[in-house]
Amino acid sequence: MAVYTEVTDGDLDRFLEQYDVGRALSCKGIAEGVENSNFLVTTDTGPLILTLYEKRVARGDLPFFLGLMDHLASRDIPCPTPIRGRDGESLRELAGRPAALIAFLPGMWPRRITAHHCDRLGTALAHLHDAGRDFAMTRRNTLGLADWRPLFAQCADHADRVHPGLAEELDTALRDLEARFPDTLPTGVIHADLFPDNVFFLRDEISGLIDFYFACTDFLTYDLAVCVNAWCFESRGEFNLTKARRLMSGYRAARDLSPAEMAALPVLAQGAAIRFLLTRLYDWVNTPEGALVRPKDPLEYLHKLRFHRSVEDPRAYGLE
Amino acid sequence: MAVYTEVTDGDLDRFLEQYDVGRALSCKGIAEGVENSNFLVTTDTGPLILTLYEKRVARGDLPFFLGLMDHLASRDIPCPTPIRGRDGESLRELAGRPAALIAFLPGMWPRRITAHHCDRLGTALAHLHDAGRDFAMTRRNTLGLADWRPLFAQCADHADRVHPGLAEELDTALRDLEARFPDTLPTGVIHADLFPDNVFFLRDEISGLIDFYFACTDFLTYDLAVCVNAWCFESRGEFNLTKARRLMSGYRAARDLSPAEMAALPVLAQGAAIRFLLTRLYDWVNTPEGALVRPKDPLEYLHKLRFHRSVEDPRAYGLE
Known part of the structure; x- marks a missing residue:
């Protein structure tokens, strides 16, 4: 608000x-x-x-x-x-x-996510990636791999107050990501923040994608990983494989994923989880008491990070 | 928000x-x-x-x-x-x-109050009072004279934390009001909360009066006193007599005030000041830290109360 x-x-x-x-x-x-x-x-x-x-x-x-x-x-x-x-x-x-x-764009963002929403989202995301191919400008992702370590350093001292052991767990996860994050994958314009409140639906079809103020030039599949985190987990933390399957098939109906992109999905999903975990942690420890905007819970993303770190095979995301 | x-x-x-x-x-x-x-x-x-x-x-x-x-x-x-x-x-x-x-009502509430706004407000308030005369239902003012003392009792212990000496000053002001508040004056439907953010203007004319959720049956002139407090003081606490004059003349152009109503204005204005002072004080001491809505400053209304307690003659409000 x-x-x-x-x-x-x-x-x-x-x-x-x-x-x-x-x-x-x-x-x-x-x-x-x-x-x-x-x-x-x-x-x-x-x-x-x-x-x-x-x-x-x-x-x-x-x-x-x-x-x-x-x-x-x-x-x-x-x-x-x-x-x-x-x-x-x-x-x-x-x-x-x-x-x-x-x-003005008509539509409302979905408060209760269904598998149908994920299907339409997947296709819209692929269309967005396709339409961005001939956009001439570029913008570095200022919340990408290179930025996570400095961001962590700014809030590491307070992490254990938010959750005991969090600082060490984040350090380990970051070290793994720094070692394993891909160097080359198909790159282009990504939205980078396509949460449900940025996607309007009208009569079950997408009527608007909004809030492009994190958009940047990065791996296209990273955008899909952000959506997996934002759309395919239930409120109690369960991973909903049906929703992930529909997100993947919706995306691939309009733009297929290369074998390298599929293989990278678990580590990209870990990266996407740690990016939101770190910014939420930063906001959590830096929001003054009494602020008008209540910071979002960083621990939601700790659970997602742990889930993705347990995934060995990209088929866990519904890829076939 | x-x-x-x-x-x-x-x-x-x-x-x-x-x-x-x-x-x-x-x-x-x-x-x-x-x-x-x-x-x-x-x-x-x-x-x-x-x-x-x-x-x-x-x-x-x-x-x-x-x-x-x-x-x-x-x-x-x-x-x-x-x-x-x-x-x-x-x-x-x-x-x-x-x-x-x-x-839907068109218009915007005025962020910078002018004397012209006060003139139009006065006339609109008189029209509202006139139009309410044949409304059949009544509602007791649940934030009227009889309610101030119990409300004060709920926050008196914390008053001095907000401002040293506030509890005693409020107690004295309340005792005076209890002794001097009028018993009988022309009564009808009042808005009771007609602050600038509840009044829409479009092209310099009033296009909407909104937020009737404090409306009740009470002295009509009390409504005018609420408006004096909400519209005729500058942000640093100065009383703007030009605005008050325009408010009064705008009102009286549509509904004249009786001699008894004019004479009661200083004490009604004190009552209107203490009503908002007390509810703001209550919210101030009862709003949990980190709440989404920041409580409004009660001391703004302490200054207004003091001003009205210094007024001997209702002509101080621009009455002629």
């Missing part, structure tokens, strides 16, 4: 005057997203999303993110299209923050 | 099937309001507000609140109209909570 910056009606009117979208009829902060401030603006011409970029998003990355959304939307990926002002620009300032006006 | 209850797409679809409003295209939690969970739902037929009533609103009061909104809307007061289902009912259950679908 997040609105960090207030927008006055006068500032909003002056902002919208730079676009051909009509005048504001209302502007309501949306209680979703933890990185930016998002508003649902209605105008004479319909609903729009207004995003104010807060400090966790680097300004220098915004042209990549907005350019990528523009590119993917032009390739029929149902993702938010940045709206250009009369000057051709989609990025400007509002209330002292970088800000963009974005087309 | 508040969404306390999650609504699944399936539950929402089944809920909307009971109305003639089309099917849901999206549903986004709104980061406003601290008492209930509010969602902006878009359907084929346009935007709607979905409110889930959380535990701070008594279920037994909901027919009064919804009936009042219905009544006022039928008298052309720009307030949220509860939408009736095919069964004629506007109140039903969703996600285990009482829930109502409410017409």
